[in-house]
Ligand SMILES: Cc1ncc(C[n+]2csc(CCOP(=O)(O)OP(=O)(O)O)c2C)c(N)n1
Ligand code: SF4
């Protein structure tokens with residue numbers, strides 16, 4: 001695990017960005033930059049980041065960023081990787097940086113193709129669990145029961161498991177992360193940077209505007225997501241699954257906080273009944289039984 005004192009003092013997401021106060025994705029960009037440094041090119045489809053970056057001709061990113069059509073993130077990144085290879089450029093990190101809508105739903109075909117071609121890049125899905133940029137519509141990654149503008153009485157389906165879909169592609173590295181655990185996040189990206197082939201990282205990035213909580217609680221919200229087991233931190237390295245960070249100690253259900261503690265802090269879950277909460281708790285417990293088996297390799 002990287003130590004705090006090893007992190008660069010420099011900031012690469014600059015003053016004047018246009019994120020909402022308390023934006024989890026903006027904090028995540030800051031950490032990704034601290035992990036990878038400024039020799040990094042971001043490929044970004046339509047999403048909140050196209051606002052966070054600031055209006056043209058200004059930019060809050062200290063390195064090149066390409067805005068691309070929604071479904072093309074991994075395809076464009078593949079082209080950049082090929083062009084760099086042709087020109088013999090080896091020291092630039094090519095990052096696909098897309099939201100959950102742009103990953104779980106709209107960009108999944110291009111992502112799957114890039115993974116199958118073993119494209120040498122890191123694809124990061126920052127997951128605020130809805131289509132934030134267009135007013136918070138449901139995505140495949142929105143959790144069961146959550147209010148969005150297209151699920152006014154709560155989503156009826158569970159969250160799509162994109163890391164598992166990527167695991168089915170047998171890529172060398174998959175990780176989940178959260179900006180509430182910055183050193184864990186940075187360590188995972190540094191590891192991904194050193195590996196060849198397609199690396200997939202999904203960051204749970206709390207969004208006060210859509211999740212409806214007060215802006216100073218973003219870090220606390222991410223911690224609660226992890227402590228309740230709603231979001232598990234893990235790595236799948238060359239097919240080997242391993243829980244990481246605080247999630248290591250949460251295999252035993254008694255160690256996890258009840259999910260209600262997390263849900264009750266967010267307006268998007270304000271309408272949930274006891275039965276809904278039990279359904280979500282049941283889903284978490286079921287997921288953790290799977291993590292336990294994967295951890296034990298059975
Ligand atoms: C092909 C296409 N369909 C729809 C849109 C409209 N659109 C722009 S951003 C966005 C939401 C993106 O959601 P997500 O990928 O989760 O990123 P977030 O906004 O949450 O950061 C949508 C639907 C578009 N730009 N292009
Ligand atoms: S809507 Fe959410 S993800 Fe988008 S900029 Fe605001 S806080 Fe960040």
Ligand SMILES: [Mg+2]
Nearest residue numbers: 099100130132
């Ligand atoms: Mg989103």
